[in-house]
Amino acid sequence: MTEIPEHLLKRSRERRAALGLGGDDAAAGGDAPAATPAVSSSSAPAASAAAPAAPAGRAAAKPAAAPPPPKPDSPVVVAYKKRRRIPVWAMAALGLMPIWVFMYARSLTPVEEEAEGPLGLGAEIYSNCASCHGGDGGGGVGYAFSGGSVLATFPNIEDQLRYVYYGTGEYNLAGVEIYGDPNREGGPHITGERGVMPQFGATAGGALTDYELLSVVCHERYTLGGADPTMEPWAEEYEQWCSEESEVFAALEGGQYTLPTMDQFVEGIIPIGEAPVEGSGPQE
Numbered sequence: 348m349t350e351i352p353e354h355l356l357k358r359s360r361e362r363r364a365a366l367g368l369g370g371d372d373a374a375a376g377g378d379a380p381a382a383t384p385a386v387s388s389s390s391a392p393a394a395s396a397a398a399p400a401a402p403a404g405r406a407a408a409k410p411a412a413a414p415p416p417p418k419p420d421s422p423v424v425v426a427y428k429k430r431r432r433i434p435v436w437a438m439a440a441l442g443l444m445p446i447w448v449f450m451y452a453r454s455l456t457p458v459e460e461e462a463e464g465p466l467g468l469g470a471e472i473y474s475n476c477a478s479c480h481g482g483d484g485g486g487g488v489g490y491a492f493s494g495g496s497v498l499a500t501f502p503n504i505e506d507q508l509r510y511v512y513y514g515t516g517e518y519n520l521a522g523v524e525i526y527g528d529p530n531r532e533g534g535p536h537i538t539g540e541r542g543v544m545p546q547f548g549a550t551a552g553g554a555l556t557d558y559e560l561l562s563v564v565c566h567e568r569y570t571l572g573g574a575d576p577t578m579e580p581w582a583e584e585y586e587q588w589c590s591e592e593s594e595v596f597a598a599l600e601g602g603q604y605t606l607p608t609m610d611q612f613v614e615g616i617i618p619i620g621e622a623p624v625e626g627s628g629p630q631e
């Protein structure tokens with residue numbers, strides 16, 4: 348048992364005396380362990396004896412020691428406790444809310460016409476080009492395609508296919524200076540003048556299959572470059588190379604022909620050929 352220090356006992360005795368409970372002398376002279384029972388045993392009779400003498404003091408002392416009664420809730424808390432809880436089924440519905448919001452938002456965005464054929468594929472393949480030519484073909488390190496620029500450089504799709512196929516490096520090696528229309532409005536584009544256009548042709552060591560390469564060139568001419576597939580001079584080219592019925596695209600996809608050998612399959616086109624050659628102007 349721990350001993351109660353004398354100064355605490357003394358304070359306790361003084362306190363009791365002050366409250367009129369007696370016991371002040373009860374422990375007087377006793378040592379600490381003896382003091383404890385003496386205090387408690389003497390307190391009861393002393394208290395009853397002292398009761399008439401100091402009822403007020405005692406009454407006041409007791410409730411003060413008891414824990415205070417709980418405070419009444421504030422109106423906010425009362426309202427909180429009285430509120431209706433969210434039912435379990437509603438929790439499930441709330442849980443699905445994000446999905447619902449997502450689907451609703453999706454339904455608001457106009458469904459892009461799922462372009463099939465070369466133009467649909469070309470829009471995806473264009474991610475290989477956007478870093479240098481701009482997401483919307485507005486240009487960057489490489490030339491812009493928008494505003495008819497690419498059509499001015501390449502009145503004939505074959506020349507554009509050839510340039511993307513072999514890239515600046517092969518043109519330089521072959522000593523071909525003008526890869527597009529030599530009489531281009533605003534001046535011809537000279538090989539390497541703007542920078543290095545990578546080669547993309549598969550057999551030339553590039554990253555795209557031949558039908559992917561055709562599709563992205565179609566995308567640059569018709570979607571970004573603004574060629575109108577229903578109007579002269581583009582309608583015939585579009586039908587042959589870039590429409591959903593394109594026989595060239597089908598032949599490339601089927602693997603029977605490559606871009607360099609396409610002139611053996613389709614009569615009357617400008618050969619793309621096994622090596623870079625100078626570009627051409629509008630055909631009569």
Ligand code: HEC
Nearest residue numbers: 475476479488489490500515536538539540541542543544
């Ligand atoms: C690393 C940057 C880069 C990437 C990627 C790139 N190009 Fe180019 N491109 C150029 C540069 C630079 C030129 C100018 C080349 C020159 O001056 O000879 C160019 C020129 C061209 C031209 C000629 C435009 C004109 O009007 O003269 C075409 C067409 C073209 N790129 C198509 C593509 C396609 C298609 C892709 C994606 C499959 C692509 N480019 C990806 C940098 C790039």
